[in-house]
Structures are given as C-alpha cells and as structure tokens.
C-alpha cells in the first residue's frame with residue numbers, strides 16, 4: 230500500500246524534540262517518503278553539520294538550509310524533518326507554510342537536555358555551558374515555533390512509537406483531508 234499526502238508534513242521544533250526519529254517513523258507508517266534537511270545538506274556538501282559550521286560558518290549553513298527546503302518542498306508530498314533553526318527564518322516559514330502542514334514538536338527543556346546532552350553532533354551546543362545555550366535558544370525560539378499550523382506536545386517517558394501513534398491520531402483528527410490511502 231502506498232500512501233498519498235495532499236501536502237507535505239514538515240516537523241519543526243528544538244534540537245532533541247524528535248523531528249528526525251518521529252519523522253522517520255511517521256513516514257514509514259504513512260508509506261510516504263521521508264527527508265531530513267540536515268541529511269540533505271550533509272550529503273550535498275559531503276561534510277557533517279559540525280564540519281560545515283566549523284569550515285564555512287552558520288550563515289553559510291542557513292543559506293544551504295533554505296535552498297534544500299525549497300527543493301524538498303517542490304517534490305512529491307512526504308514527511309520532511311527540519312533542523313531546529315530552520316523555522317526561525319521568515320523566508321523558510323513562508324516556503325513551508327505555502328506547501329505544507331507545519332507541526333511543532335513542543336518539548337520541555339529538561340526532556341530536550343536529557344536527549345541532547347550526550348551527543349556531540351550539534352555545533353551550537355559545543356560550548357562550555359550547553360544547557361545554558363539550550364535554555365536561551367528555547368526561550369527565544371518558542372514564540373516563533375508557536376506560529377506553526379499545528380502544535381504537538383511531547384510527553385516525557387513516551388516511546389518514539391507511542392508518540393508517533395499519538396501524532397498520527399492528531400493529524401487524522403485535525404486534518405482529515407490530508408491523508409489519502411490507496
């Protein structure tokens with residue numbers, strides 16, 4: 230069975246909210262394609278996100294991010310996971326809102342910190358006080374994330390599978406015309 234979406238589903242939210250893992254699982258359940266803007270940027274550059282930040286800087290990365298999003302949004306509707314900063318750029322919000330249902334994976338600070346603290350893959354958190362940076366970024370970004378079309382609250386302790394089931398249920402309920410199965 231192949232699923233069909235009327236528009237893309239774009240996951241937004243903070244580092245560690247689960248955009249990559251939940252997006253992967255959501256696409257699998259819906260039988261639609263999955264892409265992650267970070268992965269697309271890394272493969273085009275043949276470098277990791279950390280290497281891109283170190284060599285070319287954040288501004289360069291943000292421009293690549295906008296290019297990748299514009300390209301992905303032109304494709305067959307599927308699930309697209311963004312990086313945590315993508316929704317901060319007005320141009321990206323406009324691109325996404327024109328072609329997609331945007332969903333904010335809304336997650337509290339302690340849960341985010343628990344999930345990201347062991348990982349070395351996020352250059353913005355490679356500082357002497359990563360929790361302070363995460364706290365500040367979250368406070369600055371939450372009002373902008375709240376502009377997403379739909380908000381999905383994370384429940385700490387929930388498995389990725391259970392969270393995806395709950396998300397799918399919420400999408401079916403609020404967006405009955407988005408999903409077509411054939």
Ligand SMILES: Nc1ncnc2c1ncn2[C@@H]1O[C@H](COP(=O)(O)OP(=O)(O)O)[C@@H](O)[C@H]1O
Nearest residue numbers: 243244245246247248249250344387388389392
């Ligand atoms: N309920 C949950 N929802 C999302 N992620 C979860 C959950 N429980 C545990 N995790 C873990 O949290 C991490 C989320 O990371 P990731 O998907 O890379 O987030 P993002 O792409 O938003 O930065 C993963 O290691 C995932 O296994």
Ligand SMILES: O=C(O)C1=C[C@@H](OP(=O)(O)O)[C@@H](O)[C@H](O)C1
Nearest residue numbers: 243244245267312313314351352
């Ligand atoms: O929040 C951000 O600004 C970033 C989040 C990362 O993606 P995840 O949110 O998937 O970790 C990645 O795009 C980059 O490290 C910058």
Ligand SMILES: [Mg+2]
Nearest residue numbers: 248249311312
């Ligand atoms: Mg991710």
